[in-house]
Amino acid sequence: MHLLEPTGNLTAAPAPANVSLAGDTPPDTLTAADVNTDAIIIEFATTADGRGFSLARHLRGRFGFGGTLLAGGKLIPDQVQLAFQCGFDGVLLTDGQLDQYATDFVDAVKNPPVTLNYRQTWADSTG
Amino acid sequence: MYQYTEFDQQLVEQRSAEFRQQVERRLAGRLTEDEFKPLRLMNGLYLQLHAYMLRVAIPYGVLSATQLRALATIAERFDKGYGHFTTRQNIQFNWLSLVDTPDILDVLASVQMHAIQTSGNCIRNITSDPFAGVSADEAVDPRPICELLRQWSTLHPEFAYLPRKFKFAITGASNDRALIKAHDIGLQLRDENGQTVTDIWVGGGQGRTPKVAQLLYSGVSVEELMPHLDAILRVYNQYGRRDNKYKARIKILLAETGIEDFRATVDAELDSLDRAPFAHARATLNDIMQRFSAVRYPTGDANLPPADDNTGSPAFDHWQQVNVKPHKVDGHSIVVISLKPAGGIPGDATSAQMNAIADLAEHYSHGELRITHRQNIVFPHVQSQHLQQLWQALHALGLGESNIDLPTDIIACPGLDYCALATARSIPIAQSISGHIRANERNTGKDLNGVTINISGCINACAHHHVASIGVLGLDRNGTENYQITLGGRADGNIRIGERMGPGVSADEVPHVVERVINLYLDKRQPDESFEHVYDRIGKQSFKQAVYNEDAADAPA
Ligand code: SF4
Numbered sequence: 001m002h003l004l005e006p007t008g009n010l011t012a013a014p015a016p017a018n019v020s021l022a023g024d025t026p027p028d029t030l031t032a033a034d035v036n037t038d039a040i041i042i043e044f045a046t047t048a049d050g051r052g053f054s055l056a057r058h059l060r061g062r063f064g065f066g067g068t069l070l071a072g073g074k075l076i077p078d079q080v081q082l083a084f085q086c087g088f089d090g091v092l093l094t095d096g097q098l099d100q101y102a103t104d105f106v107d108a109v110k111n112p113p114v115t116l117n118y119r120q121t122w123a124d125s126t127g
Numbered sequence: 128m129y130q131y132t133e134f135d136q137q138l139v140e141q142r143s144a145e146f147r148q149q150v151e152r153r154l155a156g157r158l159t160e161d162e163f164k165p166l167r168l169m170n171g172l173y174l175q176l177h178a179y180m181l182r183v184a185i186p187y188g189v190l191s192a193t194q195l196r197a198l199a200t201i202a203e204r205f206d207k208g209y210g211h212f213t214t215r216q217n218i219q220f221n222w223l224s225l226v227d228t229p230d231i232l233d234v235l236a237s238v239q240m241h242a243i244q245t246s247g248n249c250i251r252n253i254t255s256d257p258f259a260g261v262s263a264d265e266a267v268d269p270r271p272i273c274e275l276l277r278q279w280s281t282l283h284p285e286f287a288y289l290p291r292k293f294k295f296a297i298t299g300a301s302n303d304r305a306l307i308k309a310h311d312i313g314l315q316l317r318d319e320n321g322q323t324v325t326d327i328w329v330g331g332g333q334g335r336t337p338k339v340a341q342l343l344y345s346g347v348s349v350e351e352l353m354p355h356l357d358a359i360l361r362v363y364n365q366y367g368r369r370d371n372k373y374k375a376r377i378k379i380l381l382a383e384t385g386i387e388d389f390r391a392t393v394d395a396e397l398d399s400l401d402r403a404p405f406a407h408a409r410a411t412l413n414d415i416m417q418r419f420s421a422v423r424y425p426t427g428d429a430n431l432p433p434a435d436d437n438t439g440s441p442a443f444d445h446w447q448q449v450n451v452k453p454h455k456v457d458g459h460s461i462v463v464i465s466l467k468p469a470g471g472i473p474g475d476a477t478s479a480q481m482n483a484i485a486d487l488a489e490h491y492s493h494g495e496l497r498i499t500h501r502q503n504i505v506f507p508h509v510q511s512q513h514l515q516q517l518w519q520a521l522h523a524l525g526l527g528e529s530n531i532d533l534p535t536d537i538i539a540c541p542g543l544d545y546c547a548l549a550t551a552r553s554i555p556i557a558q559s560i561s562g563h564i565r566a567n568e569r570n571t572g573k574d575l576n577g578v579t580i581n582i583s584g585c586i587n588a589c590a591h592h593h594v595a596s597i598g599v600l601g602l603d604r605n606g607t608e609n610y611q612i613t614l615g616g617r618a619d620g621n622i623r624i625g626e627r628m629g630p631g632v633s634a635d636e637v638p639h640v641v642e643r644v645i646n647l648y649l650d651k652r653q654p655d656e657s658f659e660h661v662y663d664r665i666g667k668q669s670f671k672q673a674v675y676n677e678d679a680a681d682a683p684a
Contacts, residue, residue, distance in 0.1 A: 024369075026365065026366065027365055028392075047161070047162055047165065047288075048165055048248070048288055049288060049369065050248075050285070050286070050287060050288025050289060050364060051364060051365055053284065053285045053286075053287075053288070053364070054285055054361045054364040054365050055365065057285055057361060057401075058361065058365070058396070060401075061396070061399040061400055061401060062395070062396065062399045064399070076158070076162050078149065078166055079287075079288075081284070082284040082285075082287060083284075085284035085285075086284050086285050100157075101157065102157065104152070104157060113141055113142075113144050113145035113148055114138070114141040114142055114145050114282065115141065116134060116137055116138045116141060117282060117284070118138075118278040118279065118281060118282075119279075119283070119284075119404045120404075121134065122404045122405065122406075122407060122411060123403050123404040125407055
């Protein structure tokens with residue numbers, strides 16, 4: 001397992017997080033106790049299923065989760081920026097994913113074709 | 128019209144470069160078709176029956192003459208010389224090859240246009256009132272809010288992989304010309320003590336299960352609008368069904384949870400939602416307003432003469448009564464140009480027509496035009512004293528048809544001639560209905576204003592057949608086209624879903640059914656009585672008899 005950081009650095013993945021949630025976890029089934037931990041992995045079941053992005057925002061918002069949030073599962077390079085923008089701290093990648101997409105994952109962070117984002121600009125101009 | 132900032136411009140250029148790179152990776156085998164599909168759809172690119180189709184966004188239906196010329200160029204260089212305007216104010220090019228699409232996106236970017244999010248399971252291009260900013264019945268000009276929400280939804284990181292597509296429509300007028308209650312979210316802008324506030328309607332839609340939207344929040348401030356939308360979309364993203372694509376729209380979630388529970392869930396999300404990105408919503412909106420170049424109408428002493436309504440030219444007078452709408456500024460008119468000529472394909476325009484319309488828009492409409500959801504074109508700023516000249520010019524181009532909101536102003540989706548999802552043809556049916564009813568003067572008179580005919584080529588209902596006076600839905604019955612008839616729908620602020628008559632009829636029969644239904648309406652109506660009012664008054668059974676041309680005794684139950 002490898003960890004892709006928001007800087008584009010690729011390092012060895014940390015020890016598995018204590019809590020792993022499927023991306024399709026219904027938020028109303030979660031309690032504060034479930035997320036009372038330092039690190040949470042959200043697993044994306046398929047590329048097309050974007051529930052994990054909202055779950056990340058929900059954990060940051062509703063539960064005020066301030067620990068490490070990692071994305072795992074079937075993300076493709078074109079999705080890692082979305083993950084970081086939704087509050088993930090890193091994306092977990094398997095050997096298979098790195099083989100399949102060669103350097104596309106790192107490129108997607110280090111040389112992203114799209115760097116601009118309205119929401120980011122609005123947030124940056126705050127205060 | 129809104130003028131892009133440098134940021135807006137760079138963003139569409141970056142997006143275009145990104146798509147070029149994605150196409151290269153797909154061609155090199157570094158993306159599978161399954162992985163590439165959502166990416167190309169988010170750039171408006173479909174694989175249809177015969178070729179790739181690109182849907183280009185015309186944000187809130189507003190176009191400049193320069194942009195229309197660029198569309199004409201694309202049709203000429205990359206397609207077969209024409210484009211098709213859709214019921215969501217977009218334009219589609221039907222005959223493209225994949226390798227050309229990055230170049231097409233570059234052409235679009237050069238005129239402040241794009242195809243971002245015109246397809247796929249994301250927030251689609253936002254539609255609005257084609258008379259925005261110029262109609263007399265408007266409280267708030269919706270275009271700045273439309274642009275704000277275009278920016279809010281563009282590349283929204285959280286909502287690029289929703290359960291299903293998500294459509295917004297916005298109006299600020301009292302007559303709803305944007306069909307807001309037939310959208311996933313419809314926004315009604317109002318003025319409350321000098322402040323713009325928004326009513327948020329949720330869960331409208333067409334397709335297999337047509338629904339009229341319900342009021343979720345009333346009087347939301349500009350500051351709170353985007354947080355509310357974020358919260359609604361978040362709840363939909365997490366709870367919307369993904370097991371069945373026909374049940375994945377927000378209207379089904381709302382029907383299953385009920386509006387009260389749905390609102391409670393959204394409220395809970397709103398409580399803790401991060402407002403930081405939206406702290407300057409009002410300032411951002413003000414900046415956007417500054418970038419809408421205001422049209423300077425000549426007024427004051429030089430008060431313009433009104434339209435001449437007795438010109439001695441019956442053809443012009445008829446056009447003026449049917450295609451010209453009241454403008455908020457004296458001496459001005461809103462002109463609707465019909466893309467529904469006799470024998471034509473509804474919503475199609477050739478490159479030559481697009482270039483000619485662009486020239487006329489520059490001459491008569493401050494270089495600006497609009498696209499309507501009924502697939503026609505609007506010149507929003509015409510001096511009434513120029514109407515006759517404009518009509519003559521349009522007439523010479525074959526664009527002088529006088530049928531706006533009349534039965535021959537038919538909406539038709541591409542259907543089986545292009546669309547991979549179609550179960551039957553729609554364009555040829557539109558042509559045969561139009562040809563048939565044109566033969567009878569009684570069925571084309573201007574007193575039939577508001578009697579609409581909409582034809583969809585499958586249950587997805589892109590042509591909005593549920594909300595037409597006469598809706599036609601093309602299905603496939605064991606390999607034969609079969610057309611289901613729906614009557615009594617309506618598409619304005621008093622939206623209602625039409626009723627299905629019974630078994631479908633053959634393609635050949637459809638024009639006769641339509642004619643009989645219109646004749647029944649004409650026979651039974653009282654002065655100024657609308658189609659759906661007659662329908663309610665005399666009842667479904669009478670109309671069924673007209674549809675099936677049978678006596679009451681043996682009409683299908
Ligand atoms: S209604 Fe059906 S056939 Fe017509 S455009 Fe939509 S999906 Fe295609």
